[in-house]
Amino acid sequence: MARLLQRVGDDEGSDWMVDREEWNWDTGKKLVCDLRALQDRFDEVHEWAVSADGERIAAPVLTAPDVFRVWVNDSLWEGEYEKAWHLVFGPDGRLTALVRVEDEWTVGIDGELWDERWEFAWNPTFNRNGSVIAVQIKDNMEYTVAVNGRPWEQRFHSSRGLVVSDDGSHVAALVQVEPLAEADTVGFMEGTWSVAVDGMPWERKFINVYGPAITADGTHVAAEVRLDICDYTLAEDGVLWDNTFGCVWEPTYRNGRRAIIAPVRTGGSWTIAENGSPIWDSRFMQLWNQRVSADSEHIAAVAAPGFGLWTVVVDDRPWRSSFNDLVLPPVFSADGRRVAAGIRHDGEWGIAVDGETWAESYDMVWDPVFTPSGDRVAAKVERDGRFAIAVDGKVWSPWYEALWEPVFSPDGTRLLIRAVENGTYFRQVVPFDSTFQG
Amino acid sequence: MADLQDIQVIDPGVDESIKKLTPERIERTINRVLTEESAARLQIYLDTCVHCGLCAEACQSYISRDGDPDYAPVAKVKDTLWEMVKRKGKVDGEFLHNAARIAFIDCGACRRCSAYCPFGIDISYLIMTVRRILNLLGVVPQYLQDTTNSHAVTMNQMWVQQDDWIDTLMWQEEDAQAELAGTRIPLDKEGAEIMYSIIGPEPKILAQLIANMAIIFKVAGADWTMPSTDGWDNSNMAMYSGDFETMGRVERLHWERAMQLKVKRVVMGECGHAYRGAVYDGPRWLGWTKPPIPMVHAVEYYYELLKSGRIKIARKIEEPVTVQDPCNIVRGRGLHHKLRYVINEICEDFHDMEPRYEHNYCCQAGGGLINCGPPWKLSRMKSNRIKADQIRETGAHTVITPCHNCHSGIEDIIGHYKLGCHVSFISELLVKTIEMPNAGEEA
Numbered sequence: 102m103a104r105l106l107q108r109v110g111d112d113e114g115s116d117w118m119v120d121r122e123e124w125n126w127d128t129g130k131k132l133v134c135d136l137r138a139l140q141d142r143f144d145e146v147h148e149w150a151v152s153a154d155g156e157r158i159a160a161p162v163l164t165a166p167d168v169f170r171v172w173v174n175d176s177l178w179e180g181e182y183e184k185a186w187h188l189v190f191g192p193d194g195r196l197t198a199l200v201r202v203e204d205e206w207t208v209g210i211d212g213e214l215w216d217e218r219w220e221f222a223w224n225p226t227f228n229r230n231g232s233v234i235a236v237q238i239k240d241n242m243e244y245t246v247a248v249n250g251r252p253w254e255q256r257f258h259s260s261r262g263l264v265v266s267d268d269g270s271h272v273a274a275l276v277q278v279e280p281l282a283e284a285d286t287v288g289f290m291e292g293t294w295s296v297a298v299d300g301m302p303w304e305r306k307f308i309n310v311y312g313p314a315i316t317a318d319g320t321h322v323a324a325e326v327r328l329d330i331c332d333y334t335l336a337e338d339g340v341l342w343d344n345t346f347g348c349v350w351e352p353t354y355r356n357g358r359r360a361i362i363a364p365v366r367t368g369g370s371w372t373i374a375e376n377g378s379p380i381w382d383s384r385f386m387q388l389w390n391q392r393v394s395a396d397s398e399h400i401a402a403v404a405a406p407g408f409g410l411w412t413v414v415v416d417d418r419p420w421r422s423s424f425n426d427l428v429l430p431p432v433f434s435a436d437g438r439r440v441a442a443g444i445r446h447d448g449e450w451g452i453a454v455d456g457e458t459w460a461e462s463y464d465m466v467w468d469p470v471f472t473p474s475g476d477r478v479a480a481k482v483e484r485d486g487r488f489a490i491a492v493d494g495k496v497w498s499p500w501y502e503a504l505w506e507p508v509f510s511p512d513g514t515r516l517l518i519r520a521v522e523n524g525t526y527f528r529q530v531v532p533f534d535s536t537f538q539g
Numbered sequence: 540m541a542d543l544q545d546i547q548v549i550d551p552g553v554d555e556s557i558k559k560l561t562p563e564r565i566e567r568t569i570n571r572v573l574t575e576e577s578a579a580r581l582q583i584y585l586d587t588c589v590h591c592g593l594c595a596e597a598c599q600s601y602i603s604r605d606g607d608p609d610y611a612p613v614a615k616v617k618d619t620l621w622e623m624v625k626r627k628g629k630v631d632g633e634f635l636h637n638a639a640r641i642a643f644i645d646c647g648a649c650r651r652c653s654a655y656c657p658f659g660i661d662i663s664y665l666i667m668t669v670r671r672i673l674n675l676l677g678v679v680p681q682y683l684q685d686t687t688n689s690h691a692v693t694m695n696q697m698w699v700q701q702d703d704w705i706d707t708l709m710w711q712e713e714d715a716q717a718e719l720a721g722t723r724i725p726l727d728k729e730g731a732e733i734m735y736s737i738i739g740p741e742p743k744i745l746a747q748l749i750a751n752m753a754i755i756f757k758v759a760g761a762d763w764t765m766p767s768t769d770g771w772d773n774s775n776m777a778m779y780s781g782d783f784e785t786m787g788r789v790e791r792l793h794w795e796r797a798m799q800l801k802v803k804r805v806v807m808g809e810c811g812h813a814y815r816g817a818v819y820d821g822p823r824w825l826g827w828t829k830p831p832i833p834m835v836h837a838v839e840y841y842y843e844l845l846k847s848g849r850i851k852i853a854r855k856i857e858e859p860v861t862v863q864d865p866c867n868i869v870r871g872r873g874l875h876h877k878l879r880y881v882i883n884e885i886c887e888d889f890h891d892m893e894p895r896y897e898h899n900y901c902c903q904a905g906g907g908l909i910n911c912g913p914p915w916k917l918s919r920m921k922s923n924r925i926k927a928d929q930i931r932e933t934g935a936h937t938v939i940t941p942c943h944n945c946h947s948g949i950e951d952i953i954g955h956y957k958l959g960c961h962v963s964f965i966s967e968l969l970v971k972t973i974e975m976p977n978a979g980e981e982a
Contacts, residue, residue: 405825465730
């Protein structure tokens, strides 16, 4: 799933910085692969995946009718599969794919398959450094989770939603713990869902559970829970918040503060609650997609101060500008001082930073990326079917056939471009100056 | 008076739920909705209606039941919401039983009556307010509630598991390739122009429609994708059961999935209520005045493809056809002319219904009616004799239904009234009639 593809610009955490230190940051352009020949070489070439450091590009290919293989940098994994899809370079750079062999599914990692196979496997989810990979699986019509190839012993009637702690020590999933007959609306209201942590479900069952979150060390898990027809709250480790609400959205941990925050609807309007009680004075028609700064001190969220007006609220203060189509989830700078978000207004896509909207608009924008210092902002943008990097409000790079999101060097002086031009995929490190020098 | 057989229908979602209610809860819930959720709009409608009854002749259930005044829209409001207001919420279980039948079965929220109201009162809104109250009391027909429960758990209408969804798309891709080599169903293709979203019954019981659309996209050379996980279903029966929180959750996920996939627009399959949910009711409950990303109904998309020449018709359907105007895309969106353009491109012998366009009668299946299930089927049939008459008079062999509820509802009518014709989605006709590139050749 696209949202699961690791986008290095999303996070300025220490693990990423370590990884990036090891990358080649020498300025220059490296032609990685000529992609044009692939169309002739293979029956079909499916969607591309590119590694965070730009060194590798991969795609599922068909080498013959119904024969899938995984192609990466002009090499093929040895295996032939009935299906191969959902290629993702994990945080540690390993390439993963979901593959089907003899009508059973498993995970392939850099060409090696997990030993166990199941009726179905999907939604690979990684811990922070990529050493732990969890997938949802179905086996003999029962559902559970496999972690690094080993399934939980417990089986469930269904499972949806999966989170892995940053350190990889714990995995949690939403699970259906009671069977439900067709049209059993009474049994449904008695609660059939719970949250399983490392296979063990919470004792309490709920009508619905949504949006699981897990602390970085995996010691606590929270989720939205539904208690009655229109009665929602948050639960942590199976224990409910004291207050209930007309609706809630998914929680987020403030790891540094040992706190959970979530948007809650109370009295017909929305605000942010922390550990059960509202902490913002402002009330909104809508409020969601809250994000917490790396130091846990600041909260930014997307809000609708009025009908059809969308903005970003930072620490209870809405931006002065608002947008009439949408605002994408906000992005913090590493130091938490600044916030940027993709926006759409009057049908045009743009970027807004600290409430100021870039003058240029585009056909599409991707999430803004701050320099490590937080002083400047870059974003992948699209116009007329071609892609470029815009910086601080202006198109900065050339336009390319295809482009992945920009990555800054740890010191912020250089920018990694991962792009396709004239049918060739390349990685290019350029000085991050006022003008593009490529 | 109301049909005795209808009154005697046993539906545990209604009957058993009412037994659990206390007078205090009923009163509290009604007054909460009337004062906190409806307020000005409701009051204006109630104050404006002069009880003229002009809405009666607009309603297919009133006409089909020989002008029984209990089936007039004004009576449906009078016997439900007006009484709740008048009695300040002090109503009993028998009242709620009657209100549930009226609000969930006798009215399909099709809005034809509003078009005939001299003041333009949105009578459907008033009935939906009754449904909201009943939902908060837990008084919802069992099968409709089960559908809503499915939305709440799976974010789709038919309890489709995440693995089944992916698996279905994969085998539909294979089926489509058997028809047209190279056809794909690209999953999670970030940056595609189009996200194609459909309704739950397609992967569950009508999977070939997905393959049909993949073929159409292939022939048109479209850049499209489908999400591999929740958010693919654009339908929303929670909207009709009155569970607006679940409705909002479903719609939020649908639109956020489109945002994550970075698509320029969403093309949706042939469904009417899903259009209403995804374009009107859902976004507005969430705070959007319109869909955050443009949404195009399949009829508009087919029109665009045919008009621009991106797909061409190689051979037309010769047998006589007619079309059902889905309320939510015709009365609700004005797609009737584009719909007829598409049909006339595909079919040689088109016979329109009378009345037609926005004046056409509802199928009496939308608005959540058909989702109320078998207990209420006979009532639906009785309430739509006029539709059977309309279809019969066209002499059509095929009734084109670019809406899933219309499709199923009219299929029921054809069977019940022995009309001897059949129903078809447009995509089923398109794949039979469009010019296909040679096998293995790129479109």
